Amino acid sequence: MNISKRLATLLALAALVLALGSCRNSEPAEIGKTAPDFTVSDGQKTVQLSQLRGKPVLLNFWATWCPPCVQEVPALVALQQQMGDKVTVLAVSMDVDADAYNAFTSKRMQGVLTVRDPDHKSSTLYGTFAYPETFLIGRDGKIQRKFIGAVEWTSPEMIEYFKKL
Numbered sequence: 070m071n072i073s074k075r076l077a078t079l080l081a082l083a084a085l086v087l088a089l090g091s092c093r094n095s096e097p098a099e100i101g102k103t104a105p106d107f108t109v110s111d112g113q114k115t116v117q118l119s120q121l122r123g124k125p126v127l128l129n130f131w132a133t134w135c136p137p138c139v140q141e142v143p144a145l146v147a148l149q150q151q152m153g154d155k156v157t158v159l160a161v162s163m164d165v166d167a168d169a170y171n172a173f174t175s176k177r178m179q180g181v182l183t184v185r186d187p188d189h190k191s192s193t194l195y196g197t198f199a200y201p202e203t204f205l206i207g208r209d210g211k212i213q214r215k216f217i218g219a220v221e222w223t224s225p226e227m228i229e230y231f232k233k234l
Contacts, residue, residue: 099215104128104206105194109161111185113171116159118191119210125156125234126206127222130192132163133173138201141219142177148222148231149181156231161186163200207234 104126108117118128129145131138149158158181164170165187174183186192195204205214213234221227 099195099204099212102212103210104204104212107191107194109184109186109191111187112167114184116161116182116184118159118206121157121159122208122210124154124208125213125231127156127158128195128204128206129158129160129201130163130195130197130203131160131201133166133169134164135200137219139173141201141222144220144222146178146181148227151223151228152231156234157182159184161191163187163189163192205234 104118106117106119108115110116118126127145127148129141131141133139145158145160148156160178160181160183162170162174162183162185164185167185167187170185174181192198192202195202199217201217201219203216203220204212205216207213
């Protein structure tokens with residue numbers, strides 16, 4: 070490849086990086102809107118999101134086959150323990166395999182409200198396709214924040230944020 074083609078390619082890549090970088094700081098379209106309501110029944114329990122209104126909800130879409138999700142689980146459990154009834158952590162699993170889900174949650178997610186949605190109906194309402202993805206929903210049912218990827222939920226910054234809700 071000659072120098073002018075290399076330079077053109079490099080400039081095109083630089084423009085793309087700058088364009089993507091400027092989008093990263095923009096607020097997701099969902100912020101400030103009422104969280105889409107859903108009901109998930111997995112044969113063991115039924116959860117309707119709107120019934121959790123009145124206190125903040127940390128809505129986490131995850132799966133047992135997702136390494137970052139598994140990595141995040143201890144922080145979700147610790148957050149629920151630390152915040153008690155001031156916050157509801159709702160972990161909606163995308164697992165198709167009920168046995169894998171049941172084995173995992175019974176050992177590692179004690180104290181966290183979990184439900185399995187193998188048809189992905191709830192996550193589809195939120196446009197979620199990469200896991201983990203988490204939405205912080207305020208007492209009023211409006212989406213406050215969106216997180217993509219594993220988060221350290223018990224960091225001092227996050228605990229302070231939850232206390233202010």
